[in-house]
Amino acid sequence: MAALKDEVKLYVVTALACFDSPTQVSVAVKEEFGLDVSRQQVSCYDPNTYVGRNLSQKWRTIFEETRAKFRATAEEIPIASKAFRLRGLARLAQKAENMRNLPLVASLYEQAAKEVGDIYVNKGKAEPSDQLPTPVQIIIGVKDGARKNDDPA
Structure with a gap:
């Protein structure tokens, strides 16, 4: 060395x-x-x-x-900013549209929607809620595919 x-x-x-x-x-x-x-x-x-x-x-x-x-100082890195990422996705989507790559355009739009909807951000509240969750009843049944009508036998 x-x-x-x-x-x-x-x-x-x-x-x-x-x-x-x-x-x-x-x-x-x-x-x-x-x-x-x-x-x-x-x-x-x-x-x-x-x-x-x-x-x-x-x-x-x-x-x-x-x-x-x-x-x-991680927040000073441009890609850590939501606005920076959205601008980049917009540029990529525009290029993909010009190339008529519709599947890529759709995936870029989906990515942007997730970014805007804060899907990548944990915004859960730490304090307990005063409201109790509403109970939900789920009924599971089996349907016979050979029968034409929907009436259970």
Whole structure:
């Protein structure tokens, strides 16, 4: 393993703290710094892995602070916004319509309806309700397919 400069180590630690995979980080280091770093070497900078258990306190602190900040600012990521997702779905639906791909258009409309209807959001109330649920009676019967009339025998 080649020794990495602090600048590259910082890049690796912060990328891992933001939940990038070691493979993604390895490719990003190649693009950003022109260095070939194996994913195994990158894994050594994640204190949550077995190979990263001996990571120095300096890098461990940076990792933990970056991860906490990343989790706290998730709402700033555009795709976490409902409006952003709906605009993207609208663009995709328009392109699909222009291509006359009607099944895709229908599925995109369904996806948008689910998004607007908050199907992906848990809005359950924690406090108990004062009203009791209305009892429902369900009657199950067997119908003979060979008979023409609907009268039970």
